[in-house]
Amino acid sequence: MKDILLIFVLTFALQAVCTNDWTKACLGGSCSFDIEETPTNMGGTIQISGSSSSVSDITPAAGWQILNCTDSTNSQTIRLVCTNESLGCEHIFQDGARDTIVRLPQGCGRGPFVRIANHTISEDQSLPTNINSRVIKRGGTVTQVHALQIDDNFAQSSGQHGNVSFEIHAQGDFRVNNDSKQSKRQTGSGSTSGAVDIPAQSIFFFDTSLTCPAANDTTQTQTISGSLAAIQTQFDITVDVTSTGTMSPPNIETLSFSAPMNGALALDTIYNTGLQGSLEAANIPLGSAEFPSFSIDGIVEINPTFLATGDATMVAELLSNFAPLSSFSANINNLQFTFPSNDPPANVDITIPNGPFDVLAEPTLNSSAQFTFASLYEFDVQISAFSQSVDLSVAYNYFNDLQLVSTPSVNNSEQVCINITNSLAVAVSNSGAFFDAFSGTQSQSIFAQVVPVLSSCQILELGPSPQVALGTRPSLYSRDDVSCPPIATLPQTTIQIID
Numbered sequence: 001m002k003d004i005l006l007i008f009v010l011t012f013a014l015q016a017v018c019t020n021d022w023t024k025a026c027l028g029g030s031c032s033f034d035i036e037e038t039p040t041n042m043g044g045t046i047q048i049s050g051s052s053s054s055v056s057d058i059t060p061a062a063g064w065q066i067l068n069c070t071d072s073t074n075s076q077t078i079r080l081v082c083t084n085e086s087l088g089c090e091h092i093f094q095d096g097a098r099d100t101i102v103r104l105p106q107g108c109g110r111g112p113f114v115r116i117a118n119h120t121i122s123e124d125q126s127l128p129t130n131i132n133s134r135v136i137k138r139g140g141t142v143t144q145v146h147a148l149q150i151d152d153n154f155a156q157s158s159g160q161h162g163n164v165s166f167e168i169h170a171q172g173d174f175r176v177n178n179d180s181k182q183s184k185r186q187t188g189s190g191s192t193s194g195a196v197d198i199p200a201q202s203i204f205f206f207d208t209s210l211t212c213p214a215a216n217d218t219t220q221t222q223t224i225s226g227s228l229a230a231i232q233t234q235f236d237i238t239v240d241v242t243s244t245g246t247m248s249p250p251n252i253e254t255l256s257f258s259a260p261m262n263g264a265l266a267l268d269t270i271y272n273t274g275l276q277g278s279l280e281a282a283n284i285p286l287g288s289a290e291f292p293s294f295s296i297d298g299i300v301e302i303n304p305t306f307l308a309t310g311d312a313t314m315v316a317e318l319l320s321n322f323a324p325l326s327s328f329s330a331n332i333n334n335l336q337f338t339f340p341s342n343d344p345p346a347n348v349d350i351t352i353p354n355g356p357f358d359v360l361a362e363p364t365l366n367s368s369a370q371f372t373f374a375s376l377y378e379f380d381v382q383i384s385a386f387s388q389s390v391d392l393s394v395a396y397n398y399f400n401d402l403q404l405v406s407t408p409s410v411n412n413s414e415q416v417c418i419n420i421t422n423s424l425a426v427a428v429s430n431s432g433a434f435f436d437a438f439s440g441t442q443s444q445s446i447f448a449q450v451v452p453v454l455s456s457c458q459i460l461e462l463g464p465s466p467q468v469a470l471g472t473r474p475s476l477y478s479r480d481d482v483s484c485p486p487i488a489t490l491p492q493t494t495i496q497i498i499d
């Protein structure tokens with residue numbers, strides 16, 4: 001019973017927050033405008049306040065009837081007439097109409113609030129017949145047809161009505177999924193305003209082969225390849241932005257970002273090298289999405305996006321025949337942060353299970369190879385207000401490092417050490433200065449963990465020296481930044497480590 005009551009109270013509270021009251025005029029120095037969360041936009045509220053003459057209203061609730069207005073821009077000249085003086089039409093003239101911030105009715109202007117840039121009595125005093133009958137002419141100036149030049153150029157305001165401050169709160173629920181069927185179902189549920197599908201995929205970022213000279217005057221096809229399989233990419237995130245500032249003069253005083261989230265990541269990296277050299281692949285696209293936005297035209301726009309990219313490098317010297325596969329997965333539970341205040345302190349529970357790996361290697365003496373793969377999963381919330389913009393982001397940095405080093409050992413053998421580590425770091429940051437809210441870039445680390453996957457050294461006896469045909473010049477066999485390694489003695493056994 002208690003629960004039912006609580007649900008009633010909550011439902012009522014939410015409805016009260018999400019409904020614009022067009023029956024009550026904003027004549028007391030404050031006004032608010034709400035946007036309901038839908039599949040196409042984030043929900044939120046803007047509340048403005050100032051001196052009693054600084055904020056006014058030209059909707060029918062304040063007695064005004066607008067005769068011509070377009071919803072395609074905030075900057076226009078509109079004609080309007082007072083149809084009921086007792087509702088408070090004259091309020092906009094308090095301390096002069098100019099630079100008063102007024103609420104517009106639905107369908108007029110692009111945003112809910114504009115500045116009166118100029119006020120005149122319209123040269124065109126004609127009225128449509130349906131309005132004519134409702135205007136009680138008493139010869140006063142209020143009942144004449146007025147012309148208002150309106151715009152959202154708040155920076156041009158003289159400030160004669162004093163500062164007008166605002167508070168904005170915007171919220172949206174987003175989902176990133178690797179399974180399109182599931183994400184479609186979630187979009188239909190109504191609570192999630194944006195759901196995108198990042199399909200599980202396999203991406204090759206290195207893939208080169210060369211015909212190389214081999215022992216006894218033969219040749220052999222040697223390859224170098226690197227690929228990623230994104231097995232799972234899932235995030236459930238609620239973006240929450242609160243900002244305070246002034247419209248007159250335009251300024252953002254505070255900006256607070258939080259994005260509670262749950263998620264799961266799983267990926268495999270697979271490498272192989274029989275060549276030497278170095279390769280680099282930057283900005284490998286793994287998936288991206290734009291989510292529904294929040295816009296109060298002329299004041300603020302909030303655009304959340306998701307972007308996943310990868311960077312891969314490889315460096316190999318001599319013939320290592322290093323072919324590792326490693327898997328990484330992480331479960332992200334209940335990420336909580338408030339940026340930049342860190343109050344309450346950021347918190348997250350991330351579990352990284354020991355992923356399986358499978359390593360093959362047949363290195364020649366003094367050979368080495370290193371592969372790295374770094375991927376960035378970034379939720380970016382771009383805030384544009386007045387003339388400036390800033391990006392707030394929460395980023396997951398994954399780093400995968402695989403190394404093999406062969407060094408000489410006693411009795412015609414080599415010591416081969418293989419290291420594999422994974423690491424994951426989560427940080428929230430802003431891109432730079434933004435009004436009074438940020439004086440520069442700030443970054444806050446939420447989580448960082450290095451996961452050693454494999455660290456193993458073993459001694460391999462070297463085999464018989466290969467016969468190298470005279471005149472074999474491996475340096476001829478090269479392409480881009482990779483080349484055939486010189487023919488050298490292989491170990492008598494191959495390394496294979498599987499977990």
Ligand SMILES: *[C@@H]1O[C@H](CO)[C@@H](O)[C@H](O)[C@H]1NC(C)=O
Pocket residue numbers: 068069070076077078079124
């Ligand atoms: C409204 O009418 C006035 C006078 O006719 C004109 O100057 C103005 O551009 C019109 N505004 C719109 C939005 O049509």
Ligand SMILES: *[C@@H]1O[C@H](CO)[C@@H](O)[C@H](O)[C@H]1NC(C)=O
Pocket residue numbers: 083084085086087134
């Ligand atoms: C004007 O508004 C007052 C107060 O709401 C209302 O009582 C009155 O009926 C209105 N007059 C007209 C002509 O609409």
Ligand SMILES: *[C@@H]1O[C@H](CO)[C@@H](O)[C@H](O)[C@H]1NC(C)=O
Pocket residue numbers: 117118119120
């Ligand atoms: C306001 O409009 C009047 C009449 O069109 C014009 O003379 C005056 O220069 C305008 N003032 C401003 C500040 O735009």
Ligand SMILES: *[C@@H]1O[C@H](CO)[C@@H](O)[C@H](O)[C@H]1NC(C)=O
Pocket residue numbers: 163246248249251
């Ligand atoms: C109005 O805003 C300006 C600029 O943000 C600020 O310097 C000033 O103190 C404010 N005035 C009042 C009365 O709050």
Ligand SMILES: *[C@@H]1O[C@H](CO)[C@@H](O)[C@H](O)[C@H]1NC(C)=O
Pocket residue numbers: 178179182200231232233
């Ligand atoms: C996608 O996500 C689901 C979990 O919803 C998971 O079970 C599955 O293995 C993932 N990968 C593919 C290729 O569907």
Ligand SMILES: *[C@@H]1O[C@H](CO)[C@@H](O)[C@H](O)[C@H]1NC(C)=O
Pocket residue numbers: 215216466467
């Ligand atoms: C090269 O030839 C020698 C002698 O003919 C032979 O013993 C050896 O196995 C051959 N090596 C390879 C790699 O084929």
Ligand SMILES: *[C@@H]1O[C@H](CO)[C@@H](O)[C@H](O)[C@H]1NC(C)=O
Pocket residue numbers: 365366408
């Ligand atoms: C391997 O490197 C050592 C020095 O670290 C050097 O003395 C040796 O000659 C090298 N051997 C080969 C086969 O390159």
Ligand SMILES: *[C@@H]1O[C@H](CO)[C@@H](O)[C@H](O)[C@H]1NC(C)=O
Pocket residue numbers: 410411
């Ligand atoms: C190297 O070979 C010698 C002679 O065969 C042997 O006595 C010695 O134990 C070997 N050393 C190692 C480290 O295997």
Ligand SMILES: *[C@@H]1O[C@H](CO)[C@@H](O)[C@H](O)[C@H]1NC(C)=O
Pocket residue numbers: 403404405417418419455
């Ligand atoms: C492998 O890892 C261990 C411990 O992390 C480190 O001491 C060693 O230097 C690493 N070896 C290589 C070849 O990176």
